[in-house]
Amino acid sequence: MAVKTEFSDKDIQNIIQDYDLGSFWSYEPVSHGTVQTVFTIKTEKAKYILKYYENRPMKSVQFEACLINYLVKKNFSCPGIVKNSRGKSMGIYRDKPYLVFEFAEGASCEKLSLNRQLLIIRKIAELQNITKKYRPVYKEFRWNYSVEMCMEAAEKEAKKLGTKEAEKKLAWHKRELSELVIPKNLPMGICHCDLSEFAKNVFFKNGEISAILDFDDANYTYLVFDLVFLLAPFIESFDHNTWQNFGVEDNVFDFKKSREIVREYSRYRKINNNEKRHIFDVYKLSILIDCVWYFKRGRADDFYEKKKIDFLNNLGRDGFYKNLFF
Numbered sequence: 001m002a003v004k005t006e007f008s009d010k011d012i013q014n015i016i017q018d019y020d021l022g023s024f025w026s027y028e029p030v031s032h033g034t035v036q037t038v039f040t041i042k043t044e045k046a047k048y049i050l051k052y053y054e055n056r057p058m059k060s061v062q063f064e065a066c067l068i069n070y071l072v073k074k075n076f077s078c079p080g081i082v083k084n085s086r087g088k089s090m091g092i093y094r095d096k097p098y099l100v101f102e103f104a105e106g107a108s109c110e111k112l113s114l115n116r117q118l119l120i121i122r123k124i125a126e127l128q129n130i131t132k133k134y135r136p137v138y139k140e141f142r143w144n145y146s147v148e149m150c151m152e153a154a155e156k157e158a159k160k161l162g163t164k165e166a167e168k169k170l171a172w173h174k175r176e177l178s179e180l181v182i183p184k185n186l187p188m189g190i191c192h193c194d195l196s197e198f199a200k201n202v203f204f205k206n207g208e209i210s211a212i213l214d215f216d217d218a219n220y221t222y223l224v225f226d227l228v229f230l231l232a233p234f235i236e237s238f239d240h241n242t243w244q245n246f247g248v249e250d251n252v253f254d255f256k257k258s259r260e261i262v263r264e265y266s267r268y269r270k271i272n273n274n275e276k277r278h279i280f281d282v283y284k285l286s287i288l289i290d291c292v293w294y295f296k297r298g299r300a301d302d303f304y305e306k307k308k309i310d311f312l313n314n315l316g317r318d319g320f321y322k323n324l325f326f
Contacts, residue, residue, distance in 0.1 A: 004054045005037050005094070012041060012050070015093055018084045019100060021045055035216060040103070047103035048082060053096055056216075061097040063138040064215050065089040067131075067190060074130045077123065078212045079104045106203030106210035118264050119209050120202055121230065124195060125268035127212070128223045131190035136220050145193065145221040147177050150289050157295035168300035169291075176288060176309055180281045181317075182222070183274055191225040193217040224275050227265055228283040231258045233323070234308070243307045252311050255323040262324060280320040284312055 012027050022045035030038040030049065037052040053061050065081055069089065072080045081089045082100040091098050109116065143149055151174065158170035194201055194217045203211040238252045246252055265271070271279075291305045298304060312320065 005052060005096070007037075007039065007052075011093070012039070015050065015091065015098070016041065016043065016048075016100070018086075018091065019082060020085065021048060021082070021100075041100075049079065049101040049103055050098060051101060052093070052098045056097065057141050058090070058092070058097045059138040060141040061090055061099065063136060063142055064218065065099060066137050067134075067215060067218060070134060071127075071130065076127065076130055076212070077209055078215070104203050104211035104213060106205035108200060108203055115207075116204060120195065121261055121264045122268050123202075123209055123212060124192070124226045124230070125265050127192060128189055128226065128269050132187060132223060134190060136190065139220045142219040143217075144219045145191075145225055145285065145289060147180055147182065147285065150285060150292065151177055153289075153292045154295065157292055161296055165300045166295070169295065169303075172300065172306065173288060173291060176284070180285060182278055182281050182285070186274060186278060186282075187223045187272070188220060189223045190218055191221050191223065193219060193221070193225060193229070195226060195229060222275075222282050223269075224271065224279055224282050225286065227262070227271075228279060228286050230261050230265075231283060231324075233258045233320075234311075240304045243304045244302075246307070248310065248314065253315065253323065258324055276325055277317070277321060279324065280312070280317045283320075284309060287312075 007027070009024070009027075013024050016024055021041075022043040025042040025044065027039045027041045027050070030040055036054055036056075039050045039052075041048045041050055066089075068078060068081055071078050079101040082102060083089055084091055084100075089099065091100070112120075143153070154170055154173045154177075158166040192201070192212065192215060194214060195212075201213045202209060203213065233253050233255050235252055235254045238246055262271070287305050287308050294303075294305070298306075315323075
């Protein structure tokens with residue numbers, strides 16, 4: 001991780017003097033994560049994590065703090081927030097917000113066993129069960145994944161680039177969004193939205209999940225959103241490096257693992273028929289949101305996310321449903 005804001009010993013001491021953490025010993029950057037500046041702090045009492053938000057409004061951070069406090073009360077496996085001497089979760093330093101977290105024991109894994117994958121799927125279902133009735137505060141300060149949010153973000157990216165290619169990509173993007181069918185009564189709640197690589201934000205200890213980390217992208221969206229991140233119905237050889245090698249006549253789908261993921265998830269959180277029928281649309285929405293993150297990548301008529309959408313359109317909603325649930 002590249003530290004975006006440099007801190008000195010004095011800076012760290014100025015921050016933690018507002019906490020009952022004991023005498024300051026040392027600090028070091030955390031390599032996990034790429035967006036915010038994160039440090040491990042050692043004091044005479046314990047280790048802690050300082051997360052300094054480089055690009056989040058204060059109320060967006062308050063959304064995260066309130067969510068984590070709620071999850072900890074529900075005994076969900078995530079590091080708790082250490083409150084300052086005034087009982088506040090969030091602090092401000094140099095006009096930017098920060099949170100101090102308890103230190104999570106354990107480590108992430110680059111390669112997961114099947115058992116560990118199943119543990120993560122269960123934990124995601126648990127998160128959705130816990131938050132399906134949670135009413136978040138300050139949710140309007142998060143990018144809550146929806147068609148409207150995706151449209152607005154794509155328009156912003158196209159305007160920022162200001163090129164003909166960006167205009168063409170935006171036109172395609174809007175067209176695909178307009179064809180999504182997502183019922184208004186689709187169950188909603190909090191999704192982590194950064195568990196697509198399975199292990200990056202998950203710590204294990206003694207064969208069990210010790211902590212789910214980094215709720216920086218968490219937002220209020222369709223409950224199946226975390227599930228669609230995990231589905232991966234495309235064959236392993238089709239990815240962002242090889243997609244140009246595949247034509248419209250090629251079979252790029254392998255639903256075997258996706259069906260196993262859905263079955264395991266459904267053991268802990270029942271997916272209703274509406275969700276089953278329209279998981280295709282939510283999955284396409286997740287790809288279209290990826291388009292926003294990589295908006296300037298590729299030509300407007302030929303890029304990775306478009307190829308994925310094209311293959312999905314050829315398969316169709318009914319084909320996707322049958323392959324996933326039968």
